[in-house]
Amino acid sequence: MKIYLNKQTHYNLENLKHRYKCLEDLEIKEFERDLGSLISDDLDNVYCQLKERETLNFYLRSPQQISYLAKQIARDFSDNSATLRLSLSELLMNSLEHGNLKIDSNTKNEMISAGSYYDLLEHLVESNNNKFIEVEYKLNEPKEIRIKDQGEGFCYQHYINANDIEDNATYSGRGIQIASVELPKNKATFKYHEGGTKLIIQFD
Template sequence: MNQDPFQMDSLGASKEHVLVVDDDFGTLECLEETARVMGLAVSAASTGEDALRIFERDQPDLVVTDVRMPGMDGLTLTQRIKTLQPDCPVIIVTGHGDEETAVAALKAGASDYLRKPFQLLELKSTIVRSVSLVRSRRVEMSAALSVERVESYYELKNEPELVSGLLTCLLRPVDPWLSETQRLHLRVACQELLMNAIEHGNLEISAEEKLQAVLADSYERLLEARRADPRLNRRRVRVWIKHDVKERRFVCRICDEGHGFDWRRFVSASPSQMLERMGSGRGIFLIQTLLSECRYHGNGNEVTVTIHYDDQSQAAGLHAPSSGVSV
């Protein structure tokens, strides 16, 4: 008897865990049964809220979710999942009239989509593609564990829309050495630092200007105007990273070519004062809360972040300027 080509065991890896989400019982039952027959471990939810709770608790490898659901829809669920676990593949299931939402979900990080009514073969093929992504990522993580030292230098244009993808490349060597919480904290903090370097540093967009532009739906115009300024468009963000297993730490140094800022006044502010700020200083408070070591240098346009692989406390603290970490 021929073996089912879509049987996950035939792909030669341990059993993956898929979370299926749909408010229609018939569709949910079909998704659940198909994944189980394929050899996957399965969890099911009929609402986005329940799905998010299951995801946070069980950390499944793959999510298949309907777009249109009462309460939390598939787009919002995808966004929340990608915040928690950027590498988790999400398959969006759409119906007629959901095309715009599906496109938004794909832009938010969904890896694939199915359109109702779908054929069983189409469902299985889509799941196999996403499981292959999971397994490729697992191989990458295993390979990364054999790399004991990495030193890299990057020079970046002022393109905020590319920061998220860039971070995936920058942080890949260190991913296997960190807990889920450390990975999330490091990614959020580095994203904040890179965005600050581009917007506030190189392009000289103040927190107040950005807030007003966002509220007026004119942020893209503001960004393009600054990038077209001959005085600003040649500026670059420079990033040095060092991953060292023997030293058990990851160091990232970020420099912009702006005028800097008085970071010392933010260090001396109390948590309540920082939280009250609408724009300026809130990013520093976020970084200060998430990371154990973050050092600003000189006039504030250079910052060094250090994370220790065995540091589980993540105690907050910005430090006075030092000679810097040699990367």
């Protein structure tokens, strides 16, 4: 997971990797002028010290990274973090599966039924290691999360206007339907842009 911060930071990368073993490919890119010892070598302090003043940009390429970041953002944005985490996970996985990896819904349904979907997902993640999902978020008002994938877009209106989740017997469009139900519980709405490759979540 690449974390781009809007101020230069001081850190010990090996210590970060040791503390957060799930982030074996963690990289932090420094840029702009040195503003002093703003951040220690503890990733928790990145959130603690920056979340009130910075826009954070994360570049994700795997389901594990999506799960980690969805959990962190949900904790920061909402007291009802379980439903927000679920919505973020679903929307980010949509960007990964159908955007960057170009897995169509029929293939996904067939592979899930055959019990081989996650093997396919792992293979495609490795063979598309140059593709990332960009996640930008800030906690200052107005609160907002922006998600951008490197796919070709899709007809999102079809899924937003689809029937209730209970009437959906397949996995097609369920992530968007879940987000449509759960995000309002967090006083949030979402809207697709740029042909479905960009998603903006806004909080009241």
